[in-house]
Amino acid sequence: MLPSSRPAAAEIDDDQTPTRRPRVRKIVTRALAADICGGAFPPGATLPTENDLCLRYGVSRTVIREALKTLESKGLVVTRSRVGTQVCARETWNILDAEVLDWIGAQILDFGLLTNVLEARRAIEPAAADLAAQRATLQDIADVEHAFAAMRDSGGDLERFTEADVAFHVALLKASRNQVFLQLAGIIETAMRLSLHASNAVADLPGEAIEAHGALVEALRLRDSAAARRASGHILDLGERDTAIALQRGTARPSLT
Structure with a gap:
């Protein structure tokens, strides 16, 4: 899990350091995916709110949103209005994707x-x-x-x-x-x-x-x-x-x- 601290979040703020965002997004995506694959957020579970995820991983809302989009594109999560972001059944995961295999570990x-x-x-x-x-x-x-x-x-x-x-x-x-x-x-x-x-x-x-x-x-x-x-x-x-x-x-x- 990434440390949650105000200085860390400020350091990678999207507006101040946009060139760092791809690297940070990749790190956060991997950390969130590892939590999903490891069972911290099991299939069927609703993920914490964006604000709670920001605190958990020490990053901005934009980074969290981009990480969730990546996970959704690979079948790990789905976002529904008035429901939130839910972890999908493993059968929907893109199991042949190199990143997904790496996350599963x-x-x-x-x-x-x-x-x-x-x-x-x-x-x-x-x-x-x-x-x-x-x-x-x-x-x-x-x-x-x-x-x-x-x-x-x-x-x-x-x-x-x-x-x-x-x-x-x-x-x-x-x-x-x-x-x-x-x-x-x-x-x-x-x-x-x-x-x-x-x-x-x-x-x-x-x-x-x-x-x-x-x-x-x-x-x-x-x-x-x-x-x-x-x-x-x-x-x-x-x-x-x-x-x-x-x-x-x-x-x-x-x-x-």
Whole structure:
């Protein structure tokens, strides 16, 4: 929580220091969102009045209003006349937004997001692999292969491996040459990074994942749609196994950078 004090509020007054407002707004938005995600203001609750929020976070009404607009745009709150600002049900939150995932933080396990991302990938990636084997350009395949090489050469560095893993699956979706899949790549990238980091962190045999990804690259090279679909399914099987382990151990924590 930001300290509430008259000097702090005066220091960031909108009229006196307008250039500071974007930074202050971001800090206050994050603090208010963290309180919502952490349960201080649970779904269905009505937020305190603007004046009370000003005192709570030590900022002006303008900053509070701008913070609330940001939260409303991401589905966390809704403002109604004569009712006030209420916290929305979690189902309305823009759970794929990078900022929202950051705000949720350690509470991510309560949202079932890791399992949901895996389910979505099961519906999308085998079909994308099938199409990529048929449609991918040589450059598309090179991009997938480059990401695979980065995975293979990560030297046991979890962060490097995960970033390469994300790049691999994004490149695969793009290689499908399906415009919807291409758009989905950008939408789910952050959530996929979180999911893959969790599963990669507990993988006892990372060589399994490297071998499975290599098989998919080879299927794309050979233009073998059936083999590409099978390889994608195997990758997801490994991900499901490791995600279950991460959830059981309670080690699935956000890593968005």
